[in-house]
Amino acid sequence: MRETQYRLSNVTLNALEVGEPSSLPSVIFLHGWLDNAASFSTVLAACAERAPSRHFCALDLAGHGYSTHKGMGYFYPFHDYVDDIYQLITTFFTQKCLLVGHSLGALIAACYSSTFPEHVTGLVQIEGIAPLAESPERAVPRLRDSIISREQVRSHVERGYASVDAAVRHRAQVSHVAAPLIQPLVERGLTPRDGRWFWQHDRQLQTQSAFRMPPEQASTFIQGIRCPHGLILGSDGYADLRQSATVLLSKHCTILTIVGGHHCHLEQPEYVAQTILEYIN
Template sequence: MLAEIEEKSVKIDDRYVAYLELNPKLTAAKTVVFIHGWMDNAASFHSLIEQAAAHQVPWRVIAIDLSGHGHSTHKSAHHFYNFHDYIDDLHRILLKIEAVDVYLVGHSLGALIASCYSAAFPEKVAGLVQIEAHVPLSESPEQSAERLRNGIESREHWREKSPRAIPSKQDAIKMRMRATKLREETVLPIVERDLQLIDGQWFWRHDSKLKCESVYRMTQEHAKAIMSAITVPHLVILGQRGYHYLQNPQILSLLVDAQIEKVEGDHHCHLESPKKVFELILGLVNKN
């Protein structure tokens, strides 16, 4: 039986952030907030929400569409998607929905947002789960000028492009299958949430500005400082066939107090092994 998931949104300034919610009436309960990865959307967590419903967990369960993704509003043409702005958005969303006893579960980009928020606001986070990402992306200061140049040039390239229609819904599905290495039935919810039909033609809903390169990245020292500031219960879940650099012993050594678990799957292991991933999340949330 499918879970009854409510479609909701919250207003932030001139924008709306869309989200899916299970058990919205449990306002004083533990709140598990799912934050998806780059170019994904809240539907990336459908299978985990279904697991939560099947287990009849006494939690509010929320899955956010990050700004520019899914059903959330795009930023205006002269505003781009800086990483730290996602952290600000998360802070405001949690305040707006009056979330209490918050557990953050992030995948990829969402995992990095969750770690930085947990480091900055440990009093607002009861637990942190990171799936296929952990230490914030960083690089040496010597690369700063090149990154700034590439970021600005990518924005100029975006300004010169026009939206392109997708030949068919099936073509969109195949594009996502190639990008994620997932089966059709697995990517379908994400694709359907990211598609819109305009004048008989299919277009992606997400903001094309998301593909612009970052103009700034932390140094390694900044990233280390963020990880050392995480004091909440911390679980890291990695796919057996996920990104290899995430399993580098030197990087993993920065996760001093984190529980590290590996599950079957690639970068989207939470979609390939939803039962095991949910069991791990359940263990962390119920333990605290």
């Protein structure tokens, strides 16, 4: 497993990779909000062991992990992630790719698969389905809450952690994942400063979005998916996803439930790797 970089027009995306691009479709992994490429490190290792001739690439999304931030006053609207993936695939990948996304990454992967089907040979989503949506009546309070959250982030003073272990314990508690499983993700997400440890993701990621699609609009992205499509849910993951799956997904999507929570791919990396390779084949 190696560190790589992809320079796009206004951001450099870092990645963890195994294998080299070839005539076979690459597999691109997109992590969840405030996570990073190490979210998939154990899945990558399991995939590489089973398919050593394949190329697997787990990205740090913009503002996350080791990837660069997009600058002050930039609040990471959802559609710009799709633009970043478009630049990545069209510039650096000559073949169709299989997209694997967890949580936020699953939403990005779904929208990309629907919008640019000529680039995608398969889609595997983990604990995430369609873009976050809400009724139009929420538009005004959402904008208000978003602006207020920006001011809260600007004025917040970070305290950091006394040690990496303290950060691991806190993140494990918040994410309901055993500390050893979440540790690689936490270690990649920290940076030392003045004797303490701080999250290195862009703090502007923590503001609320200023806009969400109405449900009817969000569902069109799922209806437009034409490639082989699988959804992996954790038995103790987000309950609303199971209900959404019955409403949004077509009979052409395979839904698998595995033991685990929202980060079930950390808890069941071998099973998730096996599922991904089945979609490759």
